[in-house]
Amino acid sequence: MKAVGYTNPGSLERADALIDFETGRPAPGARDLLVRIKAVSVNPVDTKVRANRPVEGDSPVILGWDAAGEVVETGSDVTDFRQGDRVWYAGSIDRPGTNCEYHLVDERIVSRAPVSLSDAEAAAMPLTSLTAYEMLFDRLRVEDEVPGAARAVLVIGGAGGVGSITIQLLRALTGLTVIATASRPETKAWAEELGAHHVIDHSANLAEQVEALGIGAPGFVFSITHTHEYIDQIAELIAPQGRFGLIDDPETLDIKGFKTKAVSVHWELMFTRPLFQTADMARQGEILAEIAGLIETGKIRSTLTDTLGPVSAANVRRAHEILESGKARGKLVLEGF
Numbered sequence: 001m002k003a004v005g006y007t008n009p010g011s012l013e014r015a016d017a018l019i020d021f022e023t024g025r026p027a028p029g030a031r032d033l034l035v036r037i038k039a040v041s042v043n044p045v046d047t048k049v050r051a052n053r054p055v056e057g058d059s060p061v062i063l064g065w066d067a068a069g070e071v072v073e074t075g076s077d078v079t080d081f082r083q084g085d086r087v088w089y090a091g092s093i094d095r096p097g098t099n100c101e102y103h104l105v106d107e108r109i110v111s112r113a114p115v116s117l118s119d120a121e122a123a124a125m126p127l128t129s130l131t132a133y134e135m136l137f138d139r140l141r142v143e144d145e146v147p148g149a150a151r152a153v154l155v156i157g158g159a160g161g162v163g164s165i166t167i168q169l170l171r172a173l174t175g176l177t178v179i180a181t182a183s184r185p186e187t188k189a190w191a192e193e194l195g196a197h198h199v200i201d202h203s204a205n206l207a208e209q210v211e212a213l214g215i216g217a218p219g220f221v222f223s224i225t226h227t228h229e230y231i232d233q234i235a236e237l238i239a240p241q242g243r244f245g246l247i248d249d250p251e252t253l254d255i256k257g258f259k260t261k262a263v264s265v266h267w268e269l270m271f272t273r274p275l276f277q278t279a280d281m282a283r284q285g286e287i288l289a290e291i292a293g294l295i296e297t298g299k300i301r302s303t304l305t306d307t308l309g310p311v312s313a314a315n316v317r318r319a320h321e322i323l324e325s326g327k328a329r330g331k332l333v334l335e336g337f
Contacts, residue, residue, distance in 0.1 A: 153176050
């Protein structure tokens, strides 16, 4: 089968940073689905793995953790899916990625894809939807009010893939005021289109801008990117006993400023449940099914913004370049082989 991967980690500057190659079609384990991949999306985790993860053995590392496709074979213990089912999922970072024609995934982290979405529209959603949902409802517990705080969430990095679905989930499932950050006209317009009540500029002082809104100190802050640059401003603007969450990987993070306000810190990694085979691992399949229902009822929409062509080393490289530029809006998708 066709696949895209790398044989040496590092930057995109090398001609062989990403390669097309052929490999054998995998066989499903007991709880696995073998999925014929129809479309994949590209996420920041792909660029981080490509740049940093060493290759073990002789086979290239296959990237990609988002997919829409069709089940072609099931493992002996699979109970919820059968051949021909159209599915979507994000996979697990400790297994080969989705940039290949046939892919193995544990059935517990899969759901049936929304009928109303195309393969490309569906592939844009799983990883970011799981990340946003788990952060909002499992980590920050935004449905539990912070006493005395404004019923508001500040989303730092509101126009990217995770931010795009975070805004929509907050509007669809809560009554909280959504404050998103964006810095360019097109990204500000995108955040507003998705439902943000307020859009502020993350290139200017966040604390001053939040105060100027006149709604009070938000009880929740979700930082998606460049957290280390905003940590002091977050400490200033968040309400006492507020909850702060992040998903990026700052080399250092000084949170001493949170102590006087007793701010709790929550780190979200969407891969934790499948990585550790947690007792509630199947919750990811349930979340994806809930997201599918929200899409089918028109409460949220796909965050696809651009399709870059079929899955190939050249097109994956292009997607990585866009993500590493820091100027991506919504999600980038590759479709077919």
